[in-house]
Amino acid sequence: NINHSNCGAALQFTPAQMASLSPSEKDVLWNERHRSNFENYSLTLQSKRVPIGVQAAYTSSSHGFTATRANRRRSAQSIRAMLLEVDTVEDLMNSPLSEFITLAVNECIYSGPQITPVCQDVSPAFLNAKTGISREDNPGWHEAMSGDEAPQYWEAAKKEIATLEAINAWDVVNISSVPKGQRILKSLWTFKRKRSPSGVIKKWKGRLTARGDMQVEGVDFNEVWAPVCSWSTVRMMFTLQMVLGLASSSADVTCAFLHAPIDDEEVYLEMPRGFEQPGKCLKLKKSLYGLRQSRPRNFFLYLAHRMEECKMRQSKHDPCLFIGDKVIAVCYVDDLLFWAKDPKDITELMVELRKKGLDLEKEDDCAGFLGVDVKVLESDENGRATKIELTQSGLIDRIIENLGLNSANVKHTSSKCEPLTRDDDGEPCQEDFNVAAVVGQLLYLAGHTRPDLAYSVNCVARYMFCPKRSHELALKQIGTYLKATRCKGMIITPSDNILSIEAFPDADLGGLYGHERGDDPACVKSRTGFVILAANCPILWKSQLQSKTALSTMEAEISALAHCCKELFPLIDLAKSFAEHFKLEPVESTMSVTIHEDNAAALILGNTLPPGYTPRSKFFHLETIWFREEIARRGINLVKVDTKDQLGDIFTKGLTQVTFEYLRKKLLGW
DSSP states (O other), X not given: OOOTTTGGGGGGOOHHHHHTOOHHHHHHHTSTTTGGGGGGGHHHHHOOOOOHHHHHHHHSOTTOOOHHHHHHHHHHHHHXXXXXXOOSHHHHHTSTTHHHHHHHHHTSOOOSOXXXXXXXXXXXXXXXXXXXXXTTTSOOHHHHHHSXXXXXXXXXXXXXXXXXXXXXXXXXXXXXXXXXXXXXXXXXXXXXXXXXXXXXXXXXXEEEEEOGGGSOBTTTBOOOOOOBOOHHHHHHHHHHHHHXXXXXXXXXXXXXXXXXXXXXXXXXXXXXXXXXXXXXXXXXXXXXTTSGGGOHHHHHHHHHHHHHHTTOEEOSSOTTEEEOSSEEXXXXXXXXXXXESSHHHHXXXXXXXXXXXXXXXXXXXXXXXXXXEEEEEEEOTTSOEEEEXXXXXXXXXXXXXXXXXXXXXXXXXXXXXXXXXXXXTSOOXXXXXXXXXXXXXXXXXXXXXXXXXXXXXXXXXXXTTSOOHHHHHHHHHHHHHHHHTTTOOEEEOOOXXXXXXXXXXEEETTTTTTXXXXXXXXXXXXXXXXXXXXXXXXXEEEEEEOSSOOSSHHHHHHHHHHXXXXXXXXXXXXXXXXXXXXXXXXXXXXXXXXXXXXXHHHHHHHTSOTTOOOGGGTXXXXXXXXXXXXXXXXXXXXXXXXXXXXXXXXXXXXXXXXXXXXXXXXXXXX
């Protein structure tokens, strides 16, 4: 208990401890005798008003809720139901909500079409009401503070304020002191129920954000971009971890974007809801989430500088990869992964980074990184993992639920054998789910742990903003396939040589020709598909239409080979840098790179030294010189592979169940 005699101990409190202080303890610390030591905790120590919904939750019996809360919950559900029934502006104006929309429009001087103010001024929660993506996991203020989990969300909000005040993110100033003409941005609370990859609730998160949409580009901000590591780097590190028996750990940077100060402009923010003080506002000293000034670039530069101070060198092959004498680190915005032979080296680096000002929150090993669950299937006698599986069953469950397939029959392939077309004259959409939102989830799944979905998802993604009934059915086919393979993922069983790299490029010449409309330029495009393996583990894969029109099978295959080489050569360099770091000698004699090609003409041209060419490639061979030179210089083997063993085939076309399952077994291990 904090009192006047021991209040000095609170100077060492964490933000969570400050947020959990009782009202009487807050009075002690905000007393005139001690206030000067806790000026930066102004909002935390002066806020004693608890939202009504939270009070009701604290006082409600364990057997049920009060009638008032039950009525409030039913009212919220009826409003959400009305929102889900609104498809067009006309439907909106005929719905029970039209009364409020009309008032909003009529109170401003506006004579344009109704759709403009509706799209610009209606709450973003309404505009996103039909997405159906994790709606319950991302409540607004009213939902969070009046729902069953109001106490958890209120504690998360208090912890967020205390965390921001601990890093001195703002000064509380009088509104009258704000310069004339200076905009005071609105603040916004966002809440999230964070889950593990399996879907189990891990914690409740509150985030105070600024309405960055009120800022003007070129006036309030300039560059906005987020550097992230390539997942091919992460998968290669997972493979190295198993081959070399490395220790791993993950960490999260608390309030990552807030580490970078605001130096070049003044930004004012209204008081956060639940912590208001009359006549006051916040003058920001650090970037806040939602601000354009909180661009990830500022944080990344800050992180890179701190890494450099700890003697972690930035890799030239991946800007988010940092290599030290004993530790390798990878950052994905504010999530970090560490690998080392000795776990003590990871701990020492984390301690040093914290001393440099980087507020790291250490977590367990790499399991659960960015929603990917890492399961150890087999281990050797020393406890070193020899087989792991990367899965995203929680995401798969949400996809199945969003598609409404909980009771549907399963399918054994992710697509039909016939190609998916634009279908301009087809039936309109009939389902309630948002196609673009579900495709976004599928792209994340296919790009991380399920390469068997790459072809089918890429086909649907081409039409996600102009979908027809046929595209909905294609999505449901993917969903029913996922239902049959819900607990499956990518099984990684590496060989002993991380420097053994294999590539399987393939192409499908004019796959849409004869199926798509003849006046559509895409109908004659060929499709590129390839996968690159390191130590017999999938590292990188792709399925997409080629940008140019190939005139022959040979040209389509050469284009696929060129695209594959663009990804292959940097991976070779990355593998060499890892080998040199871990002293896997000798690198030159151990490195083995093979490209498997099933087209004889492409094989001949690929093995022909520049500037030579074959008679039928004379009109495009100049664009192949660069990768043919690299193949010769790097000593890469370009060999023939039987079509039935061409792993790239699963990325270029719809396959029969037998062929699909055969290639999936070779690729994913199941």
